Amino acid sequence: MIMIKALKNYPDIELVTMAQGGNEQAIDALVCRYRPFVLRLAKRTLVSDAEDITHDVFVKVLLHLDRFEQRSSFTTWLYRITMNQILKAKQNEKLQHSLEIASEVEDGAVDQELVRGESMLRHYLAGMLLCLDEEQRMVIILSDLFKMDHNAAAEALDISPDNFRKRLSRARKDLRSWTENKCSLVIRGNQCQCNRKAQYFLKQGWVDAATGKFTRERIAEVSDYIQRLLG
Template sequence: MKDSAALEDDRQLARRAQDGDQTAFASLIDRYSERLFNMLLQMCNGNSDMASELTQEAFVRAYERLSQFDGASSFYTWIYRLARNRAIDIRKRKKPIASDPHEMHDPGHQDDPGSQMQQNEMQNIVQGALQELDDEQREIILLRDFDGHDYAHIASLLDIAEGTVKSRLSRARKALRTIIENNVGADQIGGLLS
């Protein structure tokens, strides 16, 4: 019920934006831009410039194509696809995306990243391992665990079967675990948790 209400709301906002209502599109931006930016930030290996530009470009493209938004999916799903598509284009043209996992802990961007790093060594290890995954595997883990989408939504986002989402996710997690074990040693993982 909540989802359908949000969907209807997205559709109404998009329709109003098409009709020239400036506040409607601003509402959509308010609602989704930060979420999209953060997701893209993770996908771009912490490159905030890239994430900023992809976010901006996605909204510009979305605005240009508002008439194509039919409301079948949420606005976020739609704009995520636009951003993702563009990110894929960039990856094809320019490899690799500038990667700096430590940038995500830039003190200039976080309230207290230093203490956060100290508090959770495991998080850093996982984050480093995530950057070593290939794009496809990293994306599906982020969509599920970072962005919190359910399987059906991920399937819709990636245009694949729900069962494929599960199996791909399972494979990505195994890959992630292998990387972590290789980086820190299988016997040390338990120690990190204690």
């Protein structure tokens, strides 16, 4: 039986093929090789629970390894799983934060006007992000929402830190120009309105008219695009 140390220098494709065949040593070798990468990425994007995220990522890897068809690199596939888990954790953090605020509002511990202001800010931000292309949204989200270090964000997008900063600068410039010259959220009387975009999305079939939410198909399309962008 091949020992893990002997597998240390095996290329990913061979380890994956062996792991898909049930070789436990190959599975252990992949985990040992990529656990530091996943943990480092989780720590850079999350305030806490990086260890839990890392554990969950490799659980997903083991459960779905048979679905990996090797059309992309194992690193790209692993990165997509990692980012999906991080995004889910971020969403859960925001949900928990919202529940805590709601509880405090009921108890009178938080000013309701402050809560309305926070909700309005999220609404404005979501509206403004609609006015950026996918690449620009990603750099804004990683930098300004996830508060990622620029070096870590650049690594996540597989570009140089200098290139990331240039993209971020252009995205912020375009966002500022759009909001000042076209966005009705910022200057009343400007032509671009979120409800107009919603009507366009309805016509395109991207939004369910009954629920007002993006369709599963559209979410899947956007998710696939983001994964390709990140990969």
